[in-house]
Amino acid sequence: MVLELHKPRPIWQIxxxxxHTDVGLLYLITSLAFMFMGGALALILRLELFAPGTQVIADxxxxxxIFTVHGTTLxxxxxxxxxxxxxxxxVPIMVRYKDMAYPKLNAIAFWMIPPAGxxxxxxxxDFTWYAYPTYSVISAPGPAADMWIFGLKxxxxxxxxxxxxxxxxxxxxxxPDLPLSKMPLLAWAYLTSSLxxxxxxxxxxxxxxxxxxxxxxxxxxxxxxxxxxxxxYQHLFWFxxxxxxxxxxxxxxxxxxxxxxxxxxxxxxxxGSGVTAFVLLALVGFASWAHHMYATGMSFTEKxxxxxxxxxxxxxxxxxxxxxxxxxxxxxxxxxxxxxxxVGGIALFFSAGAGGVxxxxxxxxxxxxxxxxxxxxxxxxxxxxxxxxxxGFVYYMFPYITGRMYNEMWGKVxxxxxxxxxxxxxxxxxxxxxxxxxxxxxxxxxxxxxxxxNIIISIGAFIIGIxxxxxxxxxxxxxxxxxxxxxxxxxxxxxxxxxxxxxxNPHH
Amino acid sequence: MSGHSSWPEWVYIGVVVALLxxxxxxxxxxxxxxxHVPADAEIIKVTGQQWLWTFxxxxxxxxxxxxxxxxxxxxxxxxxxxxxxxxFNIHDYVVLLDAVxxxxxxxxxxxxxxxxxxxxxxxxxxxxxxxxxxxLIVEDKGA
Numbered sequence: 260m261v262l263e264l265h266k267p268r269p270i271w272q273i274x275x276x277x278x279h280t281d282v283g284l285l286y287l288i289t290s291l292a293f294m295f296m297g298g299a300l301a302l303i304l305r306l307e308l309f310a311p312g313t314q315v316i317a318d319x320x321x322x323x324x325i326f327t328v329h330g331t332t333l334x335x336x337x338x339x340x341x342x343x344x345x346x347x348x349x350v351p352i353m354v355r356y357k358d359m360a361y362p363k364l365n366a367i368a369f370w371m372i373p374p375a376g377x378x379x380x381x382x383x384x385d386f387t388w389y390a391y392p393t394y395s396v397i398s399a400p401g402p403a404a405d406m407w408i409f410g411l412k413x414x415x416x417x418x419x420x421x422x423x424x425x426x427x428x429x430x431x432x433x434x435p436d437l438p439l440s441k442m443p444l445l446a447w448a449y450l451t452s453s454l455x456x457x458x459x460x461x462x463x464x465x466x467x468x469x470x471x472x473x474x475x476x477x478x479x480x481x482x483x484x485x486x487x488x489x490x491x492y493q494h495l496f497w498f499x500x501x502x503x504x505x506x507x508x509x510x511x512x513x514x515x516x517x518x519x520x521x522x523x524x525x526x527x528x529x530x531g532s533g534v535t536a537f538v539l540l541a542l543v544g545f546a547s548w549a550h551h552m553y554a555t556g557m558s559f560t561e562k563x564x565x566x567x568x569x570x571x572x573x574x575x576x577x578x579x580x581x582x583x584x585x586x587x588x589x590x591x592x593x594x595x596x597x598x599x600x601x602v603g604g605i606a607l608f609f610s611a612g613a614g615g616v617x618x619x620x621x622x623x624x625x626x627x628x629x630x631x632x633x634x635x636x637x638x639x640x641x642x643x644x645x646x647x648x649x650x651g652f653v654y655y656m657f658p659y660i661t662g663r664m665y666n667e668m669w670g671k672v673x674x675x676x677x678x679x680x681x682x683x684x685x686x687x688x689x690x691x692x693x694x695x696x697x698x699x700x701x702x703x704x705x706x707x708x709x710x711x712x713n714i715i716i717s718i719g720a721f722i723i724g725i726x727x728x729x730x731x732x733x734x735x736x737x738x739x740x741x742x743x744x745x746x747x748x749x750x751x752x753x754x755x756x757x758x759x760x761x762x763x764n765p766h767h
Numbered sequence: 768m769s770g771h772s773s774w775p776e777w778v779y780i781g782v783v784v785a786l787l788x789x790x791x792x793x794x795x796x797x798x799x800x801x802x803h804v805p806a807d808a809e810i811i812k813v814t815g816q817q818w819l820w821t822f823x824x825x826x827x828x829x830x831x832x833x834x835x836x837x838x839x840x841x842x843x844x845x846x847x848x849x850x851x852x853x854x855f856n857i858h859d860y861v862v863l864l865d866a867v868x869x870x871x872x873x874x875x876x877x878x879x880x881x882x883x884x885x886x887x888x889x890x891x892x893x894x895x896x897x898x899x900x901x902x903l904i905v906e907d908k909g910a
Contacts, residue, residue, distance in 0.1 A: 319894055387891050393868055394851035398817070398893050483869025489852060490867060532776060554854060554889075555865045556872030559802055563795055570787045577783045581776055616787070620794035622801055625863045629854060629889040695858030697889045700897035704885075 277362035282369050283347030284660065289372060290340035291653070291734070294646075296380075297332035298727055300325050305720035308713050311705045319701035323385040324403070326699060330388035331407070334507070335414045336376050338641065341649050342510035343369075343421050345656065346449045350425060353446040355434035360427040364420055371417035375410040382406030387699060389496055392481035392489045396473045408471050415464045422453035422460075444533045448513025451537040452506045455544060459506070463499035466492055490555050497548035505544040508640060509537060511648030512579050515601045518651055519583050522598035523590030524752060528582050536582070539575035547572060553624045562621050569619035576612050580605055595750050596670030600651025603678045607643025611636060614689060629699075632692025635685040643681050650677075650730070657737070658744035665737040669729055676726035683719025687712050804875045808841040815846070815853035815866035818895035820886060832901045834886065836878055837908050843875040854890035857903055865890055881907040 273281045304326055307316045316322045347365065351358055359365045384390075384407035386399040395404060429450045433442070442450075470492065472478040479485020481492045520527045527533065546568030553562050583605050592598065614636045617623050627633055650673075657665045691712040696703060703709055745751075811834070812823040822830045836842055846855050848866035856863045857876070864874040886901035 319897055323891075323893075323896075385893075391852055391891070394892060398851050488869065490870070529773065529776065532773075554863055555867060556870060559798065562798065566794060567791060570791050573787055574780055574783050578776070578780065581779050585776070616790055620790055621798040622794060622861075625861050626858075628863060630858075695856075695885070695887075697856070697887055699891045702897045704900070 277358075277366045279347045279351050279359045279362070279365065282359075282362075282365050283344050285369050286340045286344035286347060286372075287653075287660075289369075289376075290337050290344055293332050293336035293340070293376060295727065295731060297329050297337055298724070300329040300332070302720060302724045304329065305717040307701070308703075309717040310713070311703055311710060313702070316701070320385060322701040323387075323699070324383045327384050327387050327407075328379060331379055331384075331411070332376075333641065334388065334503075335411065336372065336379070338507045338645055338649070339414070339418055340369075340372055342449075342452070342507070343418075345445075345514065345652060346421075346425055346510065348656065348660075350428055350446055350449050351432075353443045354429055354432060355437060356428060356432040359424050360432050361424050365424050368417045368420040368424065371413050371420075375413035375417070378406045378410035378413070382410070389500070390470065391496075392470065392473065392487075392492050393483065395470060396482050401474070405471065405474065408467050408474075412464065412467050415460050415467070418456055419460055419464075422456035425449045425453040426457065440531075440534070444516035444527065444530065444537075445510075445513035447534050447537050448509045448516070451541040452509040455502045455506050455509075455541050459499045459502035459545070462495050466495035466499075469495075490552070493552050493555060494549065497551045498545075501548040501551065502541075502544040504640065505540050507645050509540060511604070511645040512537075514648045514652035514655075515579075515583060515604060518597045518601040518655055519586045521655075521752065522595060522601075522750070523587045523592050525586060525590035528585035528588075532578050533582055536575040536578035539578075540572060543568065543571045543575065547619075550619050550624075553621060554628045566619050566621055570616065573612060573616060576608070580609055593750065593752060595654075596665070596667060596674060597651040597655035597750075599671060599674045600647050600654065603674060604644050604647035604651065607639050607647060607681060610686070611639035611643055614639065627692055629697055630692035631688045631696045631698055634698045635688030635692060638685045638688070639681075643685065647677075647681075653734075657734075658746070658749035661738040661741070662744060662746070663737055663741035664744045664749060665741060666733050669733045673726045673729045673733065676722050676729070680719045680721075680723035680726060683722065684716050687715045687719065691716070804843055804873070805841040805877075808843040808875050810843050810845055811836075813844050813846045813855055813866065814849060815855060815888065815892075815899075816849040817851065817893055818888070818899040820855070820888075820899070820901045834901065834903050836903065836905050838878055838881050838905050839909065841875060841877040843873055846872045846874070851892050852890050853888045853892050853899065856887050856889040857884055858887070859884045863889060878903075878905040881905050 273284060276282070303315065304322070307314045307322060316325070347359065382403035382405075384399065384403040386395045386404055390399075390404070390407070429442070429446060433439075469478065469480040473481050473487070479487040481487045481489045483489065516527060516533060547565055549557065549561065549565040550569045583601075614632070618627055618633070618636060627636075654665055654670055691709065694706075694708045694712070696709050703713075810825050814821040819832055822834045844855065844862070844864070846864050846866045847870060848868045850868060852868070853866040854863065855866050860876045860878065862874055862876050864872045866872070882905055884903040884905070886903050888896055888899035892899065
C-alpha cells in the first residue's frame with residue numbers, strides 16, 4: 260500500500276499538507292484523541308453511578324454536562340472523523356486515483372473539526388446530545404448551549420463537505436477500467452454513507468439554526484408559548500440522526516469487509532449481496548426516524564408506519580452478518596488482532612440488532628424507552644459494532660501507516676478485556692432498563708437490583724478503561740519502537756494476493 | 768459472482784423476514800388492544816413541571832408528588848407539562864408517556880394490586896431530573 264508515512268517528516272509538513280494520506284493521518288490522530296477523552300468522561304460517570312448517593316461529582320449539573328459532552332464527543336468527534344480518516348487513506352487507492360477529488364476542500368473539512376471540538380469542550384453544555392426543546396430553548400444555561408450549537412453547526416458543514424468529496428472522488432475520479440460493480444465494498448460503504456450524509460444532515464443544520472434563534476427569543480419554532488411545537492424539533496432531529504446511525508455503522512461494516520477476506524484467506528462470499536445490503540440500508544434508514552418518538556403521544560397509525568420502517572432495516576443488516584460468516588466459512592483463518600475485533604463486532608452487532616427489534620415493537624418500547632435498556636442498546640451499536648470495527652481496522656492499518664508492527668499479544672489482551680467489559684456493561688444495562696432505571700440520572704434510590712447492576716456495570720466500564728489504556732500504550736510505543744513491519748505481508752498471511760490494494764499488487 | 772450457490776442466503780433472509788413479520792403483526796395487534804380505553808375510565812389530569820408531578824382527580828382534588836388510586840378501577844391520564852418536556856412513568860404498570868408543553872397526551876391503566884409504586888420522570892428535564900419522583904398508592908377499597 261502506498262501510504263508512505265513511515266518516512267519521518269516534520270509535523271508542520273503533515274499539518275499543512277493536502278495529500279489524502281496526510282489528511283487521513285490528521286483525522287485519525289484527532290479522532291483517537293477524542294475517543295480517549297470521551298471514554299474518560301464515561302469512566303467518571305460510572306464512578307458516580309457506582310453506588311447511590313454522591314460519589315465523585317459534586318452536583319447534578321456537572322454530571323449532566325459530562326454525559327452530554329461524552330455523547331457529543333464520541334459520536335461527532337470520534338466516530339465520524341475516524342471513518343473519514345480511513346476513507347481518506349483508502350478511497351483514492353481503491354478507485355485508483357492520485358488523491359481525493361478536492362484536496363483543499365478535504366483539508367478544510369478536517370480543520371473545521373478542532374475548533375468545533377474546542378467549542379464543545381470549552382462550553383460543556385448540559386442538554387444531552389440531542390438538545391430537545393423546550394428545555395434547550397428556555398432552560399439550558401448559556402453560553403455553553405450556544406457554543407454547543409455552533410460547534411455542531413461547524414461539524415455538520417464539515418461532514419457535508421467531506422461527503423461531497425467522497426462522492427465526487429468515487430463517481431468522477433474512479434479509474435475508467437473499474438466499474439462500480441467491481442469496486443471494493445469499503446468504497447461502496449463510503450459512497451452510501453456519504454450519500455446519506457448529504458441527504459440527512461442539512462435537516463439538522465436547519466433545526467440548529469431554528470434552535471439558536473429560538474434561544475435568542477427571535478423566533479418561536481419550538482416554543483409553545485410563541486405558538487411553536489417542541490415535537491417538530493424531534494422530527495427534524497431524528498430525520499437526520501436515525502440515518503446518521505447508518506452513516507456511522509456503514510463504514511464500520513466496510514472495515515469488516517476488508518478484514519474478513521484478508522484474514523480468512525478467501526474472497527468475500529458475495530460482493531453483490533454486500534452492495535445490495537448497503538443500498539437497502541441507505542434507503543430504509545430514512546423510513547424509521549420517528550421510532551425514537553413513540554412516547555411523545557404519536558397516533559397508532561404513525562407508530563405502525565415507523566415500526567414497519569424500522570423492521571425493514573433488519574434484513575439488510577442480517578445480509579451483512581451472513582456475508583461475514585459465509586466468508587469465514589471454510590477459510591484458513593488466521594486469528595490476528597484485527598479479525599478478533601471484527602468477529603467480536605459481529606457478535607455484538609447481532610445482539611444490538613436483536614435488542615433493536617424489541618425496541619421497535621410498539622408495546623415493548625414503552626417498557627424500554629428512555630431507560631437503561633436504550634443506553635445498552637445503542638452502545639452495543641456504537642461501541643460493540645462501530646468501535647470494534649474501527650479499532651480492528653486501526654490495528655489492520657497500523658503497519659501500513661507507521662511501517663512498524665503493533666504488539667500482537669497486547670492487541671489480543673486489549674480485545675479480550677474490551678469484549679468482556681462491553682458485555683458486562685451493556686448487556687447488564689439492558690436488564691437494568693427492564694427494572695425501570697431511567698437514563699440520564701445523576702443519582703438513584705437504593706433499590707437493591709439497581710445497586711447490584713450498577714456495580715457490575717461500573718466494574719465492566721473500568722475493565723474497558725484498562726483495555727483502552729493498554730491500547731494507547733501499544734499505539735504510542737509501537738509506532739516509535741515497534742519492530743519494522745514486512746510491508747509485503749505484515750500479518751504473515753503468506754502472499755501478496757491477500758492485500759489487493761498494494762501498489763505492487765499484480766492485479767493492478 | 769464466484770459461482771457459489773446462493774440458496775442458503777435466500778433461506779436465511781426468508782427466515783429473518785418471517786420472524787420480523789411475526790413480531791410486527793403481534794406488536795400491532797397488542798398495541799391495538801392496549802390502546803383501547805374503557806368507557807368508564809376516570810380521568811386524572813397529570814401536570815409535569817420542573818421538578819414535580821401534580822395530579823388532579825375528576826372531583827377536583829389535587830395531589831402533589833403522591834397519587835392515590837383504587838384497585839381494580841380504570842384510570843385515564845391526561846398528561847401535559849408547564850415548562851419543558853417530561854415523561855410520566857409508572858414502570859411497574861408500563862405507563863409511559865411524554866408530558867409535552869402545549870399538548871395533552873393520554874394513556875390509561877388499571878391497577879391490579881394494592882401497594883406503593885414509584886412514579887418517575889423518564890425524559891431529561893434539567894437539574895433535578897434524577898429526583899423528579901413520586902409515589903403511586905393503590906388502595907383496596909373493596910377489602
